[in-house]
Amino acid sequence: MSDFSYKEIYVEDGKRVLEVDVLPEKYCNFDCIFCPIGRTHNKVDTQQSFKEIDSSLKELENMIENYKVELVYINSKGEALLNNRVSHIIDLIKAKGVSVRLLSNGYLLGKEEYIKVANKCDEVIGEIKVITEEDFQKVQRPIEGYNLEEYISNMALFNKQYKGKFIFEVTIIKGYNDDEESIEKIKDIIKKISPNEIIIARMEDERFKKKLGIDDERFKQISNALLNI
Numbered sequence: 279m280s281d282f283s284y285k286e287i288y289v290e291d292g293k294r295v296l297e298v299d300v301l302p303e304k305y306c307n308f309d310c311i312f313c314p315i316g317r318t319h320n321k322v323d324t325q326q327s328f329k330e331i332d333s334s335l336k337e338l339e340n341m342i343e344n345y346k347v348e349l350v351y352i353n354s355k356g357e358a359l360l361n362n363r364v365s366h367i368i369d370l371i372k373a374k375g376v377s378v379r380l381l382s383n384g385y386l387l388g389k390e391e392y393i394k395v396a397n398k399c400d401e402v403i404g405e406i407k408v409i410t411e412e413d414f415q416k417v418q419r420p421i422e423g424y425n426l427e428e429y430i431s432n433m434a435l436f437n438k439q440y441k442g443k444f445i446f447e448v449t450i451i452k453g454y455n456d457d458e459e460s461i462e463k464i465k466d467i468i469k470k471i472s473p474n475e476i477i478i479a480r481m482e483d484e485r486f487k488k489k490l491g492i493d494d495e496r497f498k499q500i501s502n503a504l505l506n507i
């Protein structure tokens with residue numbers, strides 16, 4: 279038995295990439311209404327232990343060797359930093375001479391213990407989806423006490439000390455951040471975070487696309503505006 283699950287190996291920029299989910303079920307510090315995985319029944323921001331970790335680590339090691347993996351992308355059902363062995367998982371991958379990319383929603387990058395873990399990775403992805411406090415609370419339903427200002431400054435402060443590649447993903451959502459005023463606000467957030475790379479995304483999930491998706495033309499306009507600042 280394994281707690282981990284994998285996607286088919288693929289090639290990106292000439293590198294063989296293994297995408298691994300290190301959570302057996304969803305654990306997240308947010309409970310976004312548009313989460314493709316569904317509701318967060320385990321809304322936590324403290325690390326959790328999982329039963330099958332030893333066999334999972336062995337399996338990951340075998341996968342890396344058997345498929346001659348060059349980059350492991352930790353992309354999980356929720357917040358991967360919440361696996362209490364995430365640091366060990368990263369060490370294991372790095373010991374094999376393989377690069378690590380970690381996807382986080384970014385909020386926990388403000389906590390000392392998680393900063394240390396993320397610093398071990400070659401690449402870290404942080405995200406933003408809505409840009410007002412009201413929307414953040416209403417739509418992303420974070421753990422009580424969280425706020426948008428802290429969310430942004432957590433990523434900005436993390437990246438100030440981070441030596442790796444920080445990738446910032448902005449999701450454009452119809453009615454929430456697709457007007458001109460919002461685009462200007464997102465530009466300021468990007469400047470504050472100062473990422474090495476920006477990814478502009480939109481709602482692609484069929485369940486949310488109709489209500490929250492934006493059309494190709496507007497998406498192109500917004501992408502151009504945000505990628506050329």
Ligand code: SF4
Binds near residue numbers: 309312314315318
């Ligand atoms: S942060 Fe990501 S994983 Fe967590 S609830 Fe939101 S969309 Fe889902």
